[in-house]
Amino acid sequence: MRREAVAAGIEAAGLDAICVFYPARVAYLTGFHHIPTERPITLVLGPKTSAILVVPAVEKEHAESSTSLDRVEVYFEYPGAEHPMERVAAVLGEIGARSARIGADHDGYIPYWGYRGPLLSDLLGQRAFDAEPIIESLRCVKSPTEIACIQLSCDWAVRAHRRMQAAIETGKTEMEIYAPVVTETLQEMLREMPGWRPRGFAGNGLESMFVAGRSTAMPHGFVRGHGVQPGDVLVSGASADIDGYLSELERTMIVGEPTPEQVRAFDAMLALQSRAIEIMAPGVPAGEVELATVRLAEELGVADKLRHHVGHSIGLEGHEAPFLDRGEETVLEAGMVFTVEPGVYLKEVGGFRHSDTVVITEDGCRVMTDYPRALKDLVIKP
Numbered sequence: 001m002r003r004e005a006v007a008a009g010i011e012a013a014g015l016d017a018i019c020v021f022y023p024a025r026v027a028y029l030t031g032f033h034h035i036p037t038e039r040p041i042t043l044v045l046g047p048k049t050s051a052i053l054v055v056p057a058v059e060k061e062h063a064e065s066s067t068s069l070d071r072v073e074v075y076f077e078y079p080g081a082e083h084p085m086e087r088v089a090a091v092l093g094e095i096g097a098r099s100a101r102i103g104a105d106h107d108g109y110i111p112y113w114g115y116r117g118p119l120l121s122d123l124l125g126q127r128a129f130d131a132e133p134i135i136e137s138l139r140c141v142k143s144p145t146e147i148a149c150i151q152l153s154c155d156w157a158v159r160a161h162r163r164m165q166a167a168i169e170t171g172k173t174e175m176e177i178y179a180p181v182v183t184e185t186l187q188e189m190l191r192e193m194p195g196w197r198p199r200g201f202a203g204n205g206l207e208s209m210f211v212a213g214r215s216t217a218m219p220h221g222f223v224r225g226h227g228v229q230p231g232d233v234l235v236s237g238a239s240a241d242i243d244g245y246l247s248e249l250e251r252t253m254i255v256g257e258p259t260p261e262q263v264r265a266f267d268a269m270l271a272l273q274s275r276a277i278e279i280m281a282p283g284v285p286a287g288e289v290e291l292a293t294v295r296l297a298e299e300l301g302v303a304d305k306l307r308h309h310v311g312h313s314i315g316l317e318g319h320e321a322p323f324l325d326r327g328e329e330t331v332l333e334a335g336m337v338f339t340v341e342p343g344v345y346l347k348e349v350g351g352f353r354h355s356d357t358v359v360i361t362e363d364g365c366r367v368m369t370d371y372p373r374a375l376k377d378l379v380i381k382p
Contacts, residue, residue: 002029002138003051009134011047016097018045018131019088019104019120024316025135026053030067033199033244034059039077040084040109040117044091052095054088078115085109089123099124103131140322141335142315147359149245150315150337154357154368156240157249160185160208161371164238168210170230170255170382174223178209189240199244200316210236210253216351219307219343230256230382233350244316248339249369250355256382258375262352265344266375268302269352272342273373276310276324277358280338280365286328293342294326302344311339314357336360337368 006029010018020026020043027033030053034041039056051069055062056077063072075087085108092102107128108119121127142150164181186206189196198205212228215221216235228234234253239246252269254262272293279292290310297303310324314337322330324338336359343353357368372378 003045005138006045006134007047009137010045010103010131013103013129013131013134014101015047015103015129015131016101017047017092017095017103018134019043019092019102019128020045020131020135021104021106021109024320025105025139027244027316028135028139030069032063032067034062036110036112038113038115040088040115042084042088042109044088044095046095046097050095052091054084054091056084079117083117085117085120085123088120099126101129103129103134105132105135136321139315139320140313140330141333142337142359143335146245146315147335147337149242150247150357150359151368153240153242153245153247154249154370156185156189156206156242157208157238157247158369158371159188160206160240161236161238161249161251164208164210164236165251165253165378165380168228168234168253168255168380170228173225173227174210174212175225177228182206182208196242198241200241200246203241205241207240208236208238210234214348214350216252217345217347217349219345219351219353221351228255231259233262233352234380235351235353237355239318246314246316246318247357247369248314248318248341248355249357249371250341250353251371251373251378252352252354253378253380254375255380258379261346261349263375265302265305265346265349265352268297268300268305269342269344269354270373270375271300272296272302272310272344273340273354273356276340276342277356277365277367280332280340280358280360282332282334282360282362284332286322286324286330286332287326289324289332290326290328297342297344305344305346307343307345308341310342311355313337314339332360334360334362 313320341355
């Protein structure tokens, strides 16, 4: 159905074919999830839904068993005697695609792991038509089946996070606490969902972790092997891979009795997130969600403590378009799924950020991550 929709877009644009290079888009249109390497993988689509996947020999059986394509074209290796992009050009020639009527989501394979090669425009003699919007316009709005996958991802993230929060104790490092939790929850997933396996691009299929101490003041702070101490701010993250679909659950926790400064920062963060969720509904410009939170941040005196926009879409990837950002022109529609995660960051105190996965509904929105947000529920006894 997705390829049929793209084929209609190809025909409407007057194209003979498009090349899809980006791994998540290949997965979206074929069901073929792969680990990107220096070996190019390209999906060639025609207007009559003809679909050809060009893969290296190491992916031959994987591609043939996990897709319903018309053809899997195999080259041996990269860089090879014949560069893989030459094979892509040959496939385009075989289906009669004219250079002036070829589109692509990128001008050739995206450089990765040492890849070097000709651009698609070098082979065609001209720049390909920008076909990325044809695919991305579909990915923005999730189907009921996609939303069900994301909801199940949320449910497992919640379960793993509850177990992790209960396991936090002072003196232990972050990994000593959360690594056993991940293993235990993965075992539950395998017992309760026989046949389940991660389908995404990396990882073991489940994440539940946290960063402790002053590292939290960096929005993308790293785990430092910090022994959890009374007074620490903890910022967590949890997600699960359900048929390649992801979710996001993040919470700010505090070890021991919160200080007045921690309470003020936490309350401001929670107010910003609540404001964003309150106004999310069909017809609301995505940019207005961030602007509304910024206005509140100014009222609360924490506007200079913001470090990123309010959120982003999520699905086959942890970050997708559109974004809850003042520069985003998209208008919210039912079926869109976002993370909502405005953060307040104080260098000497820590970072304060909740993230919830939220789906836009016909009459508003629904929080998919059912987990406490209030400070009283997120204080860890030392």
